[in-house]
Amino acid sequence: MSGKADPRAGEGTTSRTRLDRGRGALGPALELVHTGRAPTRAVLTAELGVTRATAGAVAAELEALGLIRVDARPGAAAGSQGRPSHRLSVAEDGPVALAAQIHADGFRAALVGLGGRIVATAPGCEVVDADPAKVLGSVVEAGAELLRQTGRRCVGAGLAVPSAVAEPEGLALNPLHLAWPAGAPVREIFAQQVRAAGIEGPAFAANDVNLAALAEHRHGAGRGARDLLCVATGHRGVGGALVLDGRLHTGSSGLALEVGHLAVNPEGRPCHCGSRGCLDVETDPLAFLTAAGREPGPEVSLLQQSYDLIREQYADPAVRTATETLIDRLGRGLAGLVNILNPDRIILGGLHRALLDADPERLRAVVAGRSLWGQSGGVPILPCGLDHNSLVGAAELAWQPVLDDPLGVPA
Secondary structure (H helix, E strand, C coil): CCCCCCCCHHHHHHHHHHHHEEEEEHHHHHHHHHHHCCCEEHHHHHHHCCCCCHHHHHHHHHCCCCCEEEECCCCCCCCCCCCCCCCCECHHHHHEEEEEEEEEEEEEEEEECCHHCCEEECCECCCCCCHHHHHHHHCCCCCCHHHHHHHHHEEEEEECCCCEEEECCECCCCCCCCCCCCEECCCHHHHHHHHHHHCCEEEEEEHHHHHHHHHHHHHHHCCCCCCEEEEECCCCCCCEEEECCCCEEECCCCCCCCCCHCCCCCCCCCCCCCCEEEEEEEEEHHHHHHCCCCCCCCCCCCCHHHHHHHHHHCCCCHHHHHHHHHHHHHHHHHHHHHHHCCCCCCCCHHHHHHHHHHCCCHHHHHHHHHHHHHHCCCCCCEEEECCCCHHHHHHHHHHHHHHHHHHHHCC
């Protein structure tokens, strides 16, 4: 027997050592790729603060888990010198999360992969039963059918609901625009339906605007913001959310940022909360249609009717005046929030996004004129950038355990 050591044994030991050192970096590395902040191995190395060899071992492990793809031979950019760094991307054929969204005019189910990419969607339903179990059973079955059709691995399920969701019980406290009972245990019901459908992985539920903000911060118009304020109106009512230092701020029991009940018109309409003139009833689609002198019809959702009115009849003085009226109300509410929260970016969704697109200078002027921080330099106000951001955010709930521990991804 030769007394010489096998050099390949040393290489294997070194490789294992690098991977052992990097296992603690698997989650942070996956999140960097997931959010698009590490498109190359060189960037990953710098962001993690590890050696290039350790970053390579981490990337290889994530690829072996079927979560990312590593392109070792990317094309060099024109005019660049030296060997280009390995490119990193999420695995297009990797596992998915089941995402479900309930709103006043129906529900939708989708499969969402890493990177916030919607892989498949089920036809939406336009009827919401008064029994939460029936609705959630239907949306989960629609998602289960997508999983059967695609054959994808599922890491878990997330649900977006138009209600404040109290923690830790997961109760929908105020599903005002649904016929559901107040305090419905939506997370428990959703989890039961997920298990009954044979879907593996944990199940989560949260407020739809909170989830929209989370998705926009990771993948959309809020990317790169430190303190992000999101305000949106969907089919009915108004919601808000705040991301602080990269984390969704939900308060002590999940009920923070109920901005819909910020009064902006003391002589306005009665609100469900007992006050008058709240954002919830002064800047939602029903308020817009009423201000424009239009009788809401049953053919399409109130949100779609509002979109169509702004897009197709903005030259009508009544429509333009209604738009300006709602912009002023919304601006007063945003100014108050800016004074309290001092965000570095505001993003608007739903009808509020359409109001911003219609007259961005008017809205920015109202906010700047009524807020101390706005007068000192202004806060960027941008439209949300993702389609179906609440669905993507619901999937983020299910993806979070994998981001925390990629080794726990289902085989």
